Amino acid sequence: MESDSDLIRQVAQGEESALEELYRRYGGKVYALLLRMLGGREEAEEVLQDSFVQLYKEARRYDPQRGSVSTFVFTIARNLALSRLRARRVRPQKALEHDLHDPEQEMGLWHEHDPTDRVLVERALARLSPEDRRLLEESFYWGYSHSELSERHQMPLGTVKTKLRRALLQLREFLEGKVREGGE
C-alpha cells in the first residue's frame, strides 16, 4: 500500500487517482470533523468538497518536516470551516446527533479498519480535567477566542489562557505516554 506521503507527492503532480485514494482514507474522518464543527450536513458537504479541491491545489506545499499528511488535510478542512463559522458568527450550540443508520441522511459508519487511534485519543482526552477538555475542544472545533471562552464559562481571561495551554501540553504528554505504554 502506498504511503500517504507518496500519494500527496502524486497529487502535487496532478494525479487524480492519488487524490481519490487520500479521499478514501480521510474523507470520512474529515466529514466527521466538519459535521462536528459546522453542525449542518449541507455545509459540511460543501466544505468537504472545498477541502479536497484545495488539497489538490496545495499539495505541492506539503512539508513532511512540519507534520503528517493527516495533519495537513485536517488543517485545510479546519481552516475552511473556521472561516465559515466566523462569517456567520454563530457556532453550533452542541455537536449534532446524526442517525448513522438513517438512509435518508445518506450517511453511515465509515468502514473503519482500525479504531486504535480513535480509542487512544479518546483515552488521552478522558485524562484531561473536564473543564480543560471542554475549553480545548471549543477552541479547536469552534474557534472560540480566549475572551469568548472567558465569557461563555464566566472564567477570568488569565485562567482560560492557562487552562488551554495546559490542556494541549497534557494531551501531547498523554498521547506520547500511550505510545510508550504500547512499547513502540
Next chain:
Amino acid sequence: MEFRDLLPDYLLGQLDSEEARRLEAQLERSPELQAELNSLRAALFRLPEQLAPITPPPRVWSRIQKRLRGRRLLPWSQIAAVAASLALVFAGIGLYQLQSLRALQAEQAKIARWLAIPEGKWRAIKNAQGEGIGTMIWLEDGSCLIVMKDPAPRDRVYQAWGRKDGQPVSLGIFRGRVYETRYEGFERMGVSLEPPGGSPQPTQPLGSVPVS
C-alpha cells in the same frame, strides 16, 4: 512570556497578528522552537481522530471530480487556442521554438497543466532591449510558473528572484525552462543567469515583471 509558551495559543489561532508575526520570526531562527511547534501541532490535530468517521454521500466525490476536471480539463479547442496564443507571444518576439518545447516532455506536461487553469494570468518577461525571454503565468493563490524560451546554457543556471522593498530575494535556481514558485509578497519577479549553485545577488539579470 517565553516564545515557547505562546505555541499553544499560536496553534489555536489565539494570538493577535503582531504577536503571531514576532513568533513566526523567532520560529524561522530556532529549529528547536519549530520542532516543539510541530510536536504540539501533531498532538492537537489528533483531536479529530476521536470522532468516528462518517461516510460522506457519493455525490461529494462526484462533485470534487467535476470541479477538478473543470479546472484541469478545458476543451481541447480551448487548450489549443491558449497554446497558440502563448506561441504567438513568443513568435511575435521572434524567439519561440516549438521544437525545443516538444523535446521536453516533463516540462510540456507541466506547462499544459498550467495552461488548463482558467484563472491563470500571463505576462511576457522581457530583457532590457524589450525582447521576450520567457513568460510568467500566475494564479491568485500566490503560485506562479516561469517558462523560459531556452534552457540555461550548459555551464550556467537560471535563478528566480522576488523583489521586496527594493531588495532581491532568491527563490531558487533551475536549469530547464520551467520553474514553479510563489510571487506573493513581492513587487517584481525576475530571472537572472548565474554560475552553478546560484548567487546571493543577481549578477546577470535577464528580465523581470511587476506582480503587485
